[in-house]
Amino acid sequence: MTVGPTPYHSSLRTGHDGLMQLLHAEWTKFRTVRGWVIGTVSAGLVLVLVGLLASAGFHTGCPPEGCVTPPVGPDGEWVTDIFYFAYQPLDGDGSITVRVTSLTGLITYPPDHPNDIVPGVVPWAKAGVIIKESTRQGSPYAAVMVTGSHGVRMQYNYTHDTAGRSGGVSAASPRWLRLTRSSAVLTSYESADGSNWTRVGSAYLGGLPRTVLVGLFVASPWYIVSSPGLAGGTSSRLTQATANFDHVSLQGVAPGGGWTGHAIGVESGGPVLAQGGLMESEGSFTLSGTGDIAPAEGGGRRVEDTLRGTFAALIVVIVVATMFITAEYRRGMIRTTLTASPRRGRVLAAKAIVIGAVTFMAGLVGAAVAIPLGEWILRADGNQILTVTSLTELRVVVGTAALLAVTAVLALAVGTVFRRSAAAVTALIVAMVLPYVLAVAAPLPEGVSEWLLRVTPAAAFAIQQSLPQYPQVITGNTPLYYYPMAPWAGFAVLCVYTAVALALAAYMIRRRDA
Amino acid sequence: MRQAVHAEWTKLRTLPGTGWLLLGCIALTAALSATAAAAVKCESTECGLDPAKLSLAGIVLGQAVVVILAVLAMSGEYSTGMIRTTLAAIPHRITVLAAKAAVLSGLVLAAGTIAVLASLLAGWLILPGQGFTPAHGHAPLSLAYGPVLRAAAGSVLYLALIGLLSLGVATAVRDSAVAIGVVLALLYLFPIFAQLVTDPDWRQRLQRIGPMTAGLAIQATTGLNNLPISPWAGLGVLAAWATAALMLGGLLLWLRDA
Numbered sequence: 001m002t003v004g005p006t007p008y009h010s011s012l013r014t015g016h017d018g019l020m021q022l023l024h025a026e027w028t029k030f031r032t033v034r035g036w037v038i039g040t041v042s043a044g045l046v047l048v049l050v051g052l053l054a055s056a057g058f059h060t061g062c063p064p065e066g067c068v069t070p071p072v073g074p075d076g077e078w079v080t081d082i083f084y085f086a087y088q089p090l091d092g093d094g095s096i097t098v099r100v101t102s103l104t105g106l107i108t109y110p111p112d113h114p115n116d117i118v119p120g121v122v123p124w125a126k127a128g129v130i131i132k133e134s135t136r137q138g139s140p141y142a143a144v145m146v147t148g149s150h151g152v153r154m155q156y157n158y159t160h161d162t163a164g165r166s167g168g169v170s171a172a173s174p175r176w177l178r179l180t181r182s183s184a185v186l187t188s189y190e191s192a193d194g195s196n197w198t199r200v201g202s203a204y205l206g207g208l209p210r211t212v213l214v215g216l217f218v219a220s221p222w223y224i225v226s227s228p229g230l231a232g233g234t235s236s237r238l239t240q241a242t243a244n245f246d247h248v249s250l251q252g253v254a255p256g257g258g259w260t261g262h263a264i265g266v267e268s269g270g271p272v273l274a275q276g277g278l279m280e281s282e283g284s285f286t287l288s289g290t291g292d293i294a295p296a297e298g299g300g301r302r303v304e305d306t307l308r309g310t311f312a313a314l315i316v317v318i319v320v321a322t323m324f325i326t327a328e329y330r331r332g333m334i335r336t337t338l339t340a341s342p343r344r345g346r347v348l349a350a351k352a353i354v355i356g357a358v359t360f361m362a363g364l365v366g367a368a369v370a371i372p373l374g375e376w377i378l379r380a381d382g383n384q385i386l387t388v389t390s391l392t393e394l395r396v397v398v399g400t401a402a403l404l405a406v407t408a409v410l411a412l413a414v415g416t417v418f419r420r421s422a423a424a425v426t427a428l429i430v431a432m433v434l435p436y437v438l439a440v441a442a443p444l445p446e447g448v449s450e451w452l453l454r455v456t457p458a459a460a461f462a463i464q465q466s467l468p469q470y471p472q473v474i475t476g477n478t479p480l481y482y483y484p485m486a487p488w489a490g491f492a493v494l495c496v497y498t499a500v501a502l503a504l505a506a507y508m509i510r511r512r513d514a
Numbered sequence: 515m516r517q518a519v520h521a522e523w524t525k526l527r528t529l530p531g532t533g534w535l536l537l538g539c540i541a542l543t544a545a546l547s548a549t550a551a552a553a554v555k556c557e558s559t560e561c562g563l564d565p566a567k568l569s570l571a572g573i574v575l576g577q578a579v580v581v582i583l584a585v586l587a588m589s590g591e592y593s594t595g596m597i598r599t600t601l602a603a604i605p606h607r608i609t610v611l612a613a614k615a616a617v618l619s620g621l622v623l624a625a626g627t628i629a630v631l632a633s634l635l636a637g638w639l640i641l642p643g644q645g646f647t648p649a650h651g652h653a654p655l656s657l658a659y660g661p662v663l664r665a666a667a668g669s670v671l672y673l674a675l676i677g678l679l680s681l682g683v684a685t686a687v688r689d690s691a692v693a694i695g696v697v698l699a700l701l702y703l704f705p706i707f708a709q710l711v712t713d714p715d716w717r718q719r720l721q722r723i724g725p726m727t728a729g730l731a732i733q734a735t736t737g738l739n740n741l742p743i744s745p746w747a748g749l750g751v752l753a754a755w756a757t758a759a760l761m762l763g764g765l766l767l768w769l770r771d772a
Binding site for chain 1 (some may be wrong): 549550553574575578579581582585586589593689690691692694695698699702703705706707708709710711727
């Protein structure tokens with residue numbers, strides 16, 4: 001047995017490279033580089049200032065007497081409640097059954113016939129039977145209807161929508177619709193022949209009074225024209241739908257009661273087309289009307305309108321976070337860092353925690369200041385703000401800070417992989433900002449830009465969307481306000497990119513010489 | 515000046531990244547242009563799409579690579595300390611900047627020409643299959659048609675001007691990360707804000723002064739009356755941005771220690 005040379009032991013106390021020491025070291029590096037501190041603080045400032053500038057840029061065309069507040073639905077949200085209604089009072093339980101034999105319509109001045117009113121039915125034109133608390137706009141209701149191109153639907157209380165049989169309606173292929181009330185439960189049925197009935201759905205409308213209104217309705221929403229490209233925009237055209245009903249039978253209604261026709265939410269003196277009307281002959285009814293019964297789309301500003309500085313702040317964050325690692329390579333500091341702490345993965349973790357935390361704080365303060373200030377400017381300008389729950393508002397604020405912080409960590413990881421700033425910064429800005437530019441302002445068709453906002457880390461901007469998009473409302477604002485992914489799902493896309501980049505960075509920093 | 519240009523050409527030519535960046539610019543531009551062309555459908559005479567602009571959509575991505583190339587041409591010298599050698603060899607600093615601008619413009623014009631021709635070729639091959647047929651009122655893309663030639667040549671010039679803008683900014687701020695951040699913010703933030711602002715006058719103003727929104731007006735071949743700014747005036751706005759950036763960079767280069 002041989003004895004090897006005694007290993008050398010330094011008399012110096014062993015240094016520590018625990019995570020706490022590393023965090024302290026990285027924090028010291030961060031706070032002593034003036035440019036990085038200024039950069040991070042200015043990211044927060046940019047978030048506020050650009051947000052304020054953008055808020056000041058919203059001038060909605062309210063009339064001099066002030067904006068009209070839209071009606072509020074049963075769940076507290078703004079709603080559109082405009083339709084032609086032919087009704088009778090219903091006391092207690094009862095039902096209504098009808099047959100719809102046609103749904104036709106008119107579209108005013110579409111782009112291909114700019115000077116004419118042409119026949120045409122918009123996809124969400126609606127005709128059917130409805131039970132509604134009163135003629136007050138925003139009051140609770142449930143309805144079953146045929147639509148322009150979405151088949152039979154049951155809808156209630158503005159936001160809820162259930163699909164029934166698909167296909168259009170005509171004299172050759174009519175649709176039978178039935179809506180029954182049993183205290184607060186409203187159930188809808190449909191049938192192609194009047195004898196074989198299928199249940200479409202049911203709704204519980206708590207607080208529905210004993211006496212309600214039951215009847216027929218027709219609505220036809222705006223025809224939205226959107227033009228793509230840099231000079232693009234959207235505009236809307238008035239439409240009208242007309243439906244024929246027969247085999248109308250009512251149960252629970254006092255016999256011999258007459259029908260009252262009323263265009264709900266339509267001001268008299270407007271366009272003739274909007275007034276609608278009711279014609280009755282030998283048991284068959286022809287109703288025409290315009291409008292929609294749905295969540296309100298336009299008219300107000302949203303919480304995220306005050307946070308449009310995020311794009312600018314993001315670019316600052318990407319630059320600072322990339323330099324947090326590439327500057328070490330450029331100056332040779334990385335050799336000192338890795339000598340002091342040979343466990344390289346831990347160095348990367350400490351850097352990620354420090355840059356993530358400081359960016360999160362800057363973003364949180366920025367967003368928490370930008371929202372109330374921006375809302376104040378918007379209100380002072382006569383804008384109305386679509387209210388959301390405080391939980392949603394909290395998600396938007398924290399989500400914006402988290403979006404900036406996770407992007408900073410992603411930038412750090414990409415910077416570690418590339419070791420040079422130029423490629424890393426460009427790749428990140430292109431991945432995070434360009435998809436949105438292409439979606440709102442480039443000649444790319446909607447499908448491509450939507451796909452880009454799903455597969456690139458830019459999907460994370462969905463975290464700022466405060467109001468859900470309802471499929472039963474066609475809007476011209478899709479790329480500006482609605483992202484193709486749900487808020488947290490979009491944010492998860494960014495997190496996945498970051499996790500993969502961090503893993504790659506940890507692998508590379510261990511494998512390569514510094 | 516001839517020696518200065520030769521020196522800059524040698525430096526840029528022998529950097530390993532230059533060739534890859536130029537190839538990347540061509541590949542990304544053509545790829546995005548082809549994707550955009552393949553993704554559209556034109557089913558009537560009124561589909562409101564501009565086939566030339568669509569075929570050149572990849573420029574918005576390709577320009578990012580030009581930005582890297584141009585920024586590195588200057589900030590690379592600062593990060594390695596090469597700038598001190600350069601300025602010792604050619605003490606007249608404006609000559610150095612002018613030589614860099616000349617060499618860079620030449621390279622970008624060459625790569626840009628290939629990228630634009632490849633994009634137009636992709637559009638010419640793909641678009642007729644997507645409904646851009648004579649029956650729908652769309653003649654095949656042809657450089658013999660004045661507006662298409664203007665869009666193509668203008669796009670090449672656009673890339674060169676983006677390169678000069680980036681060179682000017684990089685000379686002023688010296689750090690590559692900051693320079694790229696500044697240039698891409700100038701390019702990409704204007705179109706976002708222009709879309710967010712609801713006041714049509716302000717929207718048009720933003721589109722007229724943004725280097726990318728104004729500069730890309732050169733690509734329009736249809737709907738010329740609805741443009742926020744006329745094609746050549748738009749390219750002029752970008753040229754003004756590039757000139758201002760180069761003048762600022764030149765001034766700071768002249769005043770500061772390297």
